[in-house]
Amino acid sequence: MNDERKRSSRPGGKGRPSSGGRPEGRPSRGSADRGDRPERSGRPSSGGRPDRPDRRGSGRRPEPEVRTEDQQVYDGPPIPDDISAKDLDRQVRDQLRSLPEKLADRIAKHLIMAGLLIEQDPETAYRHALAARARSQRSAVIREAVGETAYAAGKYAEALAELRTARRLSGRHDYAPMMADCERALGRPEKALSYDTTAIREAIDKATGIELSIVIAGARRDLGQLSAALNILESEPLHSPAREDWLARLRYAYADTLLAAGRREEAVEWFHRTVAVDGNDVTDAEARLSELD
Secondary structure, three states, X not given: OOHHHHHHOOOOOOOOOOOOOOOOOOXXXXXXXXXXXXXXXXXXXXXXXXOOOOOOOOOOOOOOOOOOHHHHHHHOOOOOOOOOHHHOOHHHHHXXXXXXXXXXXXXXXXXXXXXXXXXXXXXXXXXXXXXXXXXOOOOHHHHHHHHHHHHHOOOHHHXXXXXXXXXXXXXXXXXXXXXXXXXXXXXXXXXXXXXXXXXXXXXXXXXXXXXXXXXXXXHHHXXXXXXXXXHXXXXXXXXXXXXXXXXXXXXHHHHHHHHHOOOHHHHHHHHHHHHHHOOOOOXXXXXXXXXXX
């Protein structure tokens, strides 16, 4: 994704992340190489002493077990001891209730770690989400987590595939902004526009709808349609008194598009307006103002 896209249209901004039993083909742990060990016959030797292993042997220890790639994915990254499955959001936790308790707890811990690391270390967050998926593939919330962490890690094709699966399993359209932005990142802005439908708009809430407008405006920019992009953003509540993250992202996208259109003074004004509502630092508006100054 180019710099403009990262700045103006990532649905999650800087800080947004967001059945079945035992999985088929669960990796086995195998066994370590025990080396050559002399067998004990239990019969005395010619010297009248029982046969015993030579305690003065080579001293070699069993070689460590080598995990296959699939087994490493299943294992996932280490989870700190102070992470508790009970810390997972209750609504998400409820979606794991159909699983055996120990399995659900392990998945919950991986999902917690994915959420904690998605900003600072998206690659490791992605590996935690994959470990959860390896244990249960038919859970919308798990596939959503894989999609969101893949998106954060810049794995846009994987993110799109996972979010499509999450949508199919859940019937929800909340993923539309991120899916559309994945299409942009993959160089398909025309496909991004296909997510802007009446059916999707009616199925998502206000904040998600604004995120979708930001992405669709970005797709219009990709196609060189700056006036259309500005019209889309101007149709949203730029002057809202709210202090939610979506307003900061909306104003930022508008300022950035004004700048791309050559309207520098207006862009500076809207970058300032972005800073005024960006209490959670979801944009880099201050840095952009420094550059412009």
